[in-house]
Amino acid sequence: MRPVSNVFALIFACFLVVACDQSxxxxxxxxxxxxxxxSDTGTDALNALKLAAQQVNNDGxxxxxxxxxxxxxxxxxxxxAQQHVRELSQLGVDAIVGPIISSIGMAILPVINELGIVTVSxxxxxxxxxxxxxxxxxxxxTTRENARAYAKRSIELDRKxxxxxxxxxxxxxxxxxxREFLLEFEELDGRVISKNWINTSQASNADIARQLVDDAPDAIxxxxxxxxxxxxxLEIRKLSKDIPISAAEWAGTDLLIEIGGTAVEGMELVQAYDRYDTNPRFQQFVADYEAMFDRHPGFSAVLAYDAATVLxxxxxxxxxxxxxxxxxxxLxxxxxxxxxxxxxxxxxxNRDVYFVTIQNGKFIRVK
Structure with missing residues (x-):
């Protein structure tokens, strides 16, 4: 039998661990x-989380x-990603912010549910x-709202x-x-004439571009x-100077313009925030972010800062x-x-969404 004094010592030690954990x-x-x-979306989101944490810590x-x-x-x-979730659980995290892409979200969902870790993406x-x-x-x-908005927009622009x-x-x-785009697009009498996967084979960007352009679509x-x-x-523009190009909301960062240059001029896409919003709260966030990281915040930074606000x-x-x-x-x-x-x-x-077009190297909201 364990001595009573040892039992009390053990209980007291456990109490100290809990107390320390709470403080x-x-x-x-x-x-x-x-x-x-x-990775620019991940880096932007991490930067925004760091900014939010610094502001909270500066306030006590x-x-x-x-x-x-x-x-x-x-x-x-x-x-x-699954290994990281388990590691962070062992380190005693109170919550996780992330991930950024849905495939990783699907992968870690069973693990965070198993471990009971609140995760805010x-x-x-x-x-x-x-x-x-x-x-x-x-x-x-969700993709249901966004992709269907793209389908409707394509039909409005006579890109069938x-x-x-x-x-x-x-x-x-x-x-x-x-799938969400296709459901809405076909309902509106549109047709996808070519579906091509990238990053799944050895096909080059030039090969994919050729496949996208070959059937003379109204848009890509x-x-x-x-x-x-x-x-x-860039590869599409080598083959066609005029074919309209849209990009899913995921692409909407400054890196798109930095790499694409004139090839992405006129491209349309959805944004989950209004980068030209003049409200003081947003403008202060932009100023603080730029002062801390010497770069403009992208959409993932805005959403990550909102995630931190709630959490x-x-x-x-x-x-x-x-x-x-x-x-x-x-809450x-x-x-x-x-x-x-x-x-x-x-x-x-849920988010308000905005269609923008790239004009003169800037995302300009479509009226």
């Missing part, structure tokens, strides 16, 4: 692609506890995430025969986007990240006995950088 930093994991093509933290960010690069690998949008009560909370509009390129490295998003739609969309546009507010205001997941859905609407932020009963959010 230590609030640990927030971050998972996104931070290397390779398309969350109930006196400092916020510590633990970033991890998912390398666009489902296995790597700024950007994942595959429609298959919506309508389920789990530990994944989404800030973004289109070729599409889809990124196989983010198949969960690309396939969901394509690129469902890929910013760098891949830009590089495809930090919940951590600060929830009852100690309330589960974080329940507190997330119970009243919070003012974000552009709009009110609120999760429904399933942890799904």
């Amino acid at each position: 230590g930093p609030i640990k927030i994991g971050f998972i996104a692609g931070l290397s390779g093509p398309g 933290g969350i109930n006196g506890r400092m916020v510590e960010i633990l970033p991890r690069d998912d390398e666009k690998s489902p296995e790597v 700024p950007t994942v949008s595959a429609a298959e995430f919506a309508g389920f009560r789990d530990y994944l909370f989404r800030m973004n509009t 025969r289109v070729s599409i390129a889809l990124d196989g490295q983010n198949e969960a998003f690309a396939d969901s986007w394509y 739609v690129l469902v890929a990240n910013s760098s891949d969309s830009a590089n495809l546009a 930090f507010t919940v951590l600060k205001t929830k009852h100690p006995d309330q589960k974080l997941a329940n507190a997330m859905t119970d 009243p609407p919070q003012m974000g950088l552009h709009q009110e932020l609120k999760f429904d009963q399933y942890g799904d959010g």
Whole structure:
């Protein structure tokens, strides 16, 4: 039998561990692609989270506890992302922000549900995430709303025969986007005449561009990240100077213009924020972000900052006995950088969206 004194010592030690845990930093994991093509969205989101954490810490933290960010690069690998979730769980994170792409969201969903870790994704949008009560909370509009908006826009512009390129490295998003686009497009008497996957074979961008152009479509739609969309546009313009090109919302970062140059002039795409919004809250965020990182925030930065706003507010205001997941859905609407932020009963959010076109190297909102 264990001596009573040892039992009391053990209980006291456990009490000290709990007490220290409650007075230590609030640990927030971050998972996104931070290397390779398309990593600008992950980097922008991480920067915004760091900015939000610094601002909270400068104001005394969350109930006196400092916020510590633990970033991890998912390398666009489902296995790597799953390992990171388990590692962050062992490190005792209070929540995770991320991932950025839907394929990684699909990969980690079973793991975060198994471990019970609240995970707030700024950007994942595959429609298959919506309508389920789990530990994944989404800030973004789904592919159902976005892709169908593209379909309607194409018909409005009399682009009834289109070729599409889809990124196989983010198949969960690309396939969901394509199916939602197709449902609406065919309902409106449009037709997809060519469907081409990229990043799934040894086919070069030049080969893919040729396949997209060969059937003389009315327009080409690129469902890929910013760098891949830009590089495809460069190859398409070698074959056709005039064919209209649209890109899915995922491509809408400054890197698209930096790489694409004149090849992306006139390209249309949806944005999840208005980069020219004059409201003081947004303008202050832009100024703070640029001062801290010497770059303009992209869409993933805006959504990640909104994600941090909600998460930090919940951590600060929830009852100690309330589960974080329940507190997330119970939270009243919070003012974000552009709009009110609120999760429904399933942890799904929504965004206002805007069509923009690239003119003279800038994203200009379509009126």
